[in-house]
Amino acid sequence: MDIQIEDRLPFKLxxxxxxxxxxxxxxxxxxxxxxxxxxxxxxxxxxAVSYMDSSGVASLVEGYQTARxxxxxxxxxxxxxxxxxxxxxxxxxKVFPIYDSLDExx
Amino acid sequence: xxxxxxxxxVSHLVTHYGSRxxxxxxxxxxxxxxxxxxxxxSGSGKSTLLRHLLGLHQPTSGSIRLLGKDITQLxxxxxxxxxxxxxxAFQGGALFNSMTxxxxxxxxxxxxxxxxxxxxRIMSRxxxxxxxxxxxxxxxxxxxxxxxxxxxxxxxxxxxxxxxxFFDEPSAGLDPVVSAELDELILILRDAMNxxxxxxxHELESAFKIADRITVxxxxxxxxxxxxxxxxxxxxxxxxxxxxxxxRNEAINPDEYMERLTREIF
Numbered sequence: 288m289d290i291q292i293e294d295r296l297p298f299k300l301x302x303x304x305x306x307x308x309x310x311x312x313x314x315x316x317x318x319x320x321x322x323x324x325x326x327x328x329x330x331x332x333x334x335a336v337s338y339m340d341s342s343g344v345a346s347l348v349e350g351y352q353t354a355r356x357x358x359x360x361x362x363x364x365x366x367x368x369x370x371x372x373x374x375x376x377x378x379x380x381k382v383f384p385i386y387d388s389l390d391e392x393x
Numbered sequence: 394x395x396x397x398x399x400x401x402x403v404s405h406l407v408t409h410y411g412s413r414x415x416x417x418x419x420x421x422x423x424x425x426x427x428x429x430x431x432x433x434x435s436g437s438g439k440s441t442l443l444r445h446l447l448g449l450h451q452p453t454s455g456s457i458r459l460l461g462k463d464i465t466q467l468x469x470x471x472x473x474x475x476x477x478x479x480x481x482a483f484q485g486g487a488l489f490n491s492m493t494x495x496x497x498x499x500x501x502x503x504x505x506x507x508x509x510x511x512x513x514r515i516m517s518r519x520x521x522x523x524x525x526x527x528x529x530x531x532x533x534x535x536x537x538x539x540x541x542x543x544x545x546x547x548x549x550x551x552x553x554x555x556x557x558x559f560f561d562e563p564s565a566g567l568d569p570v571v572s573a574e575l576d577e578l579i580l581i582l583r584d585a586m587n588x589x590x591x592x593x594x595h596e597l598e599s600a601f602k603i604a605d606r607i608t609v610x611x612x613x614x615x616x617x618x619x620x621x622x623x624x625x626x627x628x629x630x631x632x633x634x635x636x637x638x639x640x641r642n643e644a645i646n647p648d649e650y651m652e653r654l655t656r657e658i659f
Contacts, residue, residue, distance in 0.1 A: 309506045309508065309553070312508070312512070313508060316509060341520070341552070342512055344519065345512045345516045348515050348519070372585045373585065375585060376586065377519040378522065379519075
């Protein structure tokens, strides 16, 4: 898994790519929670995610709830199909703000 | 992640309990994302087959390839690694009575993964949502109904997002509505996660609803391993008697029978 962090004002953007699984998701979680410490609204871009398991989705859930508690905007962008399947299984596709592309929100 | 197309490949499996042959020349395959139902009456060998698929017994001969690996040849460490890709929902649930539902579901994560406490709790609660047990994580197993125990066991079996899911008798002891809900859940899991799912059952209705293919066992042998349509259309009298629930009336071999009764006596 690869993590890239960019400034796309007014947002902080975390791009995840590759496999977000039991081994790599703790790094994704850390990147998301650290980015939220900057008190900026956060987008997580997932178009290059080849596989995401429940631990990756749990990290997104924790990030979203942390953002909500601080009144920060949080969204998922370009969710790859495999990740979307896991989100849908737990009906989280109806919970997260999800955008098809960065253009849609920035 | 590289996944072999054949998730399960059993070839010429022969097993004995003591001197009695339980499984005789069993061969069948299941592809990734396929739901394979193993059917058969009591004593047909289906539970024994399941126990071998889980690597709990060493067969007399033959091979069992799971996700491309022959489990009859793996050492304990290799089998431990492979088991992280396998989930099992046991017939009686096999929940730990001294642990809450949530602790039961989290247990595989604590044993096999290094994750933050919050991540594990969210993961187990997500799976409880999937099986419609949201909010029950603090109950003890003794406080659950039969259907809830099955669903909690299923949540625990899938908490690691396994490639292979084994489900022993999902319908046994449940009312028709609850068992239909479990069937629906099995289909949803396969579609969402592309899991390969092996369901052992003697419930015809359930088998026909969920199976891509059915393997019918009878007295330790495979009568048929084929699509639902082919099994329904089979003119094999034993399969028809299973389908029509007629009692078996098999011929007795007097020599074999006497040998079984008097072995090690005379």
